[in-house]
Amino acid sequence: MALLQLSEPGESPAPHTRRLAVGIDLGTTNSLVATVRHSLTECLPDEQGRALLPSVVRYAKGSVTVGADALAVQAQDPRNTIASVKRLMGRGLADADPAMRARFDLADAGGMVRIKTVAGEKSPVEVSAEILKVLRARAEETLDGELVGAVITVPAYFDDAQRQATKDAARVAGLNVLRLLNEPTAAAIAYGLDEGAEGVYAVFDLGGGTFDFSVLRLSKGVFEVMATSGDSALGGDDFDEALAQWLHAETRGADLDCGSHRALLAEARRVKEALTASATVTAEVPLLGGGKRDIGVSATHFHALTKPLIERCFSPVKKALRDAGLKAPDIEAVVLVGGATRMPHLRDAVQAFFGRTPHTDIDPDKVVAIGAAIQANVLAGNRRADEDWLLLDVIPLSLGLETMGGLVERIITRNSTIPVAKAQEFTTYKDGQTAMAINVVQGERDLVSECRALARFELRGIPPMAAGAARIRVTFQVDADGLLSVSAREQTSGVEASVSVKPSYGLSDDEITAMLKAGAEHATADMQERALREQQVEADRLVDATRQALAADAALLSAEERSAIDQAIDALRTLRQGEDHLAIKAGIEALSRATADFAARRMDQAIRNALTGSRIDNLPV
Amino acid sequence: MIQDYFSLFQLPERFALDLGALEGAYRHVQAQVHPDRFAHRSEVERRVAMQWATHANEAYRALRNPVERARYLLERRGTTIDAERNTGMSHAFLMQQMAWREAVEEAAGDVAALRRLEKDLLRDEGVMLDDLQHALDDASDNTQAAELVRRLMFMEKLRSEIDDAIAQLED
Numbered sequence: 001m002a003l004l005q006l007s008e009p010g011e012s013p014a015p016h017t018r019r020l021a022v023g024i025d026l027g028t029t030n031s032l033v034a035t036v037r038h039s040l041t042e043c044l045p046d047e048q049g050r051a052l053l054p055s056v057v058r059y060a061k062g063s064v065t066v067g068a069d070a071l072a073v074q075a076q077d078p079r080n081t082i083a084s085v086k087r088l089m090g091r092g093l094a095d096a097d098p099a100m101r102a103r104f105d106l107a108d109a110g111g112m113v114r115i116k117t118v119a120g121e122k123s124p125v126e127v128s129a130e131i132l133k134v135l136r137a138r139a140e141e142t143l144d145g146e147l148v149g150a151v152i153t154v155p156a157y158f159d160d161a162q163r164q165a166t167k168d169a170a171r172v173a174g175l176n177v178l179r180l181l182n183e184p185t186a187a188a189i190a191y192g193l194d195e196g197a198e199g200v201y202a203v204f205d206l207g208g209g210t211f212d213f214s215v216l217r218l219s220k221g222v223f224e225v226m227a228t229s230g231d232s233a234l235g236g237d238d239f240d241e242a243l244a245q246w247l248h249a250e251t252r253g254a255d256l257d258c259g260s261h262r263a264l265l266a267e268a269r270r271v272k273e274a275l276t277a278s279a280t281v282t283a284e285v286p287l288l289g290g291g292k293r294d295i296g297v298s299a300t301h302f303h304a305l306t307k308p309l310i311e312r313c314f315s316p317v318k319k320a321l322r323d324a325g326l327k328a329p330d331i332e333a334v335v336l337v338g339g340a341t342r343m344p345h346l347r348d349a350v351q352a353f354f355g356r357t358p359h360t361d362i363d364p365d366k367v368v369a370i371g372a373a374i375q376a377n378v379l380a381g382n383r384r385a386d387e388d389w390l391l392l393d394v395i396p397l398s399l400g401l402e403t404m405g406g407l408v409e410r411i412i413t414r415n416s417t418i419p420v421a422k423a424q425e426f427t428t429y430k431d432g433q434t435a436m437a438i439n440v441v442q443g444e445r446d447l448v449s450e451c452r453a454l455a456r457f458e459l460r461g462i463p464p465m466a467a468g469a470a471r472i473r474v475t476f477q478v479d480a481d482g483l484l485s486v487s488a489r490e491q492t493s494g495v496e497a498s499v500s501v502k503p504s505y506g507l508s509d510d511e512i513t514a515m516l517k518a519g520a521e522h523a524t525a526d527m528q529e530r531a532l533r534e535q536q537v538e539a540d541r542l543v544d545a546t547r548q549a550l551a552a553d554a555a556l557l558s559a560e561e562r563s564a565i566d567q568a569i570d571a572l573r574t575l576r577q578g579e580d581h582l583a584i585k586a587g588i589e590a591l592s593r594a595t596a597d598f599a600a601r602r603m604d605q606a607i608r609n610a611l612t613g614s615r616i617d618n619l620p621v
Numbered sequence: 622m623i624q625d626y627f628s629l630f631q632l633p634e635r636f637a638l639d640l641g642a643l644e645g646a647y648r649h650v651q652a653q654v655h656p657d658r659f660a661h662r663s664e665v666e667r668r669v670a671m672q673w674a675t676h677a678n679e680a681y682r683a684l685r686n687p688v689e690r691a692r693y694l695l696e697r698r699g700t701t702i703d704a705e706r707n708t709g710m711s712h713a714f715l716m717q718q719m720a721w722r723e724a725v726e727e728a729a730g731d732v733a734a735l736r737r738l739e740k741d742l743l744r745d746e747g748v749m750l751d752d753l754q755h756a757l758d759d760a761s762d763n764t765q766a767a768e769l770v771r772r773l774m775f776m777e778k779l780r781s782e783i784d785d786a787i788a789q790l791e792d
Binding site: 149178179220315318378380388417418421479480592596600607608610611612 | 622623629631648650651652653654655656657660661663665666668669670671673674675678679681682784788792
């Protein structure tokens with residue numbers, strides 16, 4: 001934890017080094033990692049020159065395979081080869097995609113669904129973490145250094161549970177998440193900065209398993225999301241599934257086993273892709289018990305077959321336009337994102353709706369990762385002087401509370417600019433009541449049963465009072481990642497109630513710690529040595545920064561606070577002389593805790609000075 | 622934190638507002654405080670930035686909407702709107718409300734009629750907003766302003782119901 005660093009001109013606390021950061025598009029079908037190097041943004045390829053990593057993980061006893069090698073064996077080992085796991089992120093068994101339920105052995109684990117494999121039951125978070133680990137290793141090898149962090153993209157329409165699951169997967173993969181970035185917003189950054197565009201843009205993003213539609217206003221370096229909408233269970237996969245079902249019906253074959261079904265899906269995908277360039281394609285349909293049958297598929301027929309899926313896209317489109325207070329002709333440019341937008345009949349439908357040719361200049365498979373990399377570079381602190389832009393994103397779904405009779409009381413409405421907070425007052429209904437529970441749901445419907453249950457917050461430590469006398473102010477805060485947190489305070493006594501969260505679909509901290517431990521390689525002497533050096537450097541840096549802060553702003557501290565900080569500095573300096581990296585780490589944490597209020601006051605003062613114009617020369621940013 | 626919304630954006634505390642100036646001020650504030658500017662900094666700094674950015678979003682949201690802005694001004698002058706309990710609207714306005722409700726019922730199912738009604742509402746709201754500006758900025762008549770705010774809240778609610786009906790019909 002760093003204190004606010006105010007450095008005198010020419011007296012930088014650390015030599016200026018470029019901080020390595022990446023953007024990761026964790027896709028349903030494919031994943032990519034990109035970075036900014038020498039002012040160029042590029043997707044990083046693997047050793048064979050492939051940028052796209054198929055989002056497929058195969059579990060065998062004692063080994064895990066990720067990517068093209070896993071994809072190649074999915075028909076032989078379908079149950080242990082997990083594809084499209086993104087469709088299960090933050091989902092329980094009951095609300096898991098039916099196609100996913102047919103493809104894998106899913107198990108109910110109370111919260112988030114588990115996938116049964118030969119290597120044991122896996123959470124979708126762990127499976128996603130395997131994909132992220134491969135991308136992280138690729139980036140660290142290519143860039144030859146450790147990453148300070150990553151921006152990971154999520155569908156704009158992901159709810160809180162799906163976002164939290166994505167962030168947890170990154171943690172398990174050992175990645176520091178600088179920000180969760182909405183995929184269409186990432187695409188808009190890539191386009192907007194590339195073309196210096198101004199005006200109202202729409203991003204139409206049909207990926208492998210999710211559909212997003214966002215309306216943004218770009219002006220004077222500000223990317224402002226006006227509205228977003230979508231369908232987190234609609235994507236290119238569904239087009240494959242529709243074609244596969246038709247092909248299977250044509251063969252009048254018996255029910256397929258799991259492996260043949262996966263082979264059929266793969267064939268359907270090949271045909272779908274080939275149909276973007278040809279009028280007819282011959283499908284080689286695998287038959288149960290071996291053998292194949294050729295079936296001709298015309299583009300016209302495929303288009304008719306999948307028309308209902310295309311129509312499904314336009315209901316969210318209309319909703320977002322309405323929320324933004326716009327009509328189709330108000331949109332000045334439409335950008336297509338996601339591999340599924342290569343389908344000609346989809347392009348035609350978009351063109352017909354907006355009355356203009358959509359932009360496809362940047363590779364629709366790569367544009368999201370590229371935008372994420374640009375954002376990661378800025379967030380890591382590598383902003384160039386001329387790189388002065390700001391992103392204002394929104395929360396995609398309303399947040400509400402369960403009230404009497406299973407009704408929802410909306411507290412934060414969809415498309416509010418984040419970060420956003422709302423405070424609500426509650427009271428007790430029994431004498432001496434010291435705890436209460438609050439159920440938070442996400443969605444637009446009026447009935448709790450028709451929204452997504454997000455979490456149950458339990459408030460404890462309310463001072464005992466007569467019924468109705470306590471005034472408990474509960475604050476719901478949605479941060480810049482679109483994630484919710486809750487805090488509570490009893491107003492009359494000022495007592496802070498403790499809030500414990502039971503996420504309806506998430507993982508507990510203990511579960512994540514267990515996954516982290518399971519994934520950690522055996523610590524070698526080398527690693528011990530490296531950890532010690534790192535902690536020593538960090539300890540020195542923190543002591544220096546604290547001293548500088550004290551020299552500048554000691555007036556912000558009481559004598560007691562000052563002496564607590566001085567003691568923590570002395571304690572850390574003593575620990576730093578030793579060899580125990582864990583003890584040094586604990587000392588760093590203790591000093592960070594001791595200076596937390598001080599740092600917050602200094603930060604607040606710096607911002608206040610910046611806003612009121614009395615600029616100080618060494619202002620951070 | 623600079624609590625007061627007008628001070629935060631360095632704008633004069635009154636109802637009449639240049640929306641362009643508000644937008645520019647909002648962007649200037651967010652450019653200084655947004656958590657994206659502090660993503661590589663300590664947890665404490667990121668938290669403080671988030672609080673400021675949250676506050677700026679709330680302030681912008683409240684000042685941008687004229688009815689919300691009037692409510693905020695009245696609150697700062699010690700007058701609460703209390704829309705749920707205080708229904709002390711003039712008899713004439715209550716009659717007007719009933720007439721509008723009837724008109725909406727009659728127009729049900731007819732997009733063109735609903736649109737005409739929406740236009741009428743907007744026109745009346747325009748007149749009421751002018752009155753509101755006069756009550757707040759010139760006459761300092763907080764009681765009159767509060768009454769106008771309650772009326773406008775009714776108008777906005779009715780218009781959003783009409784909007785929903787139109788959207789349903791067009792879908």
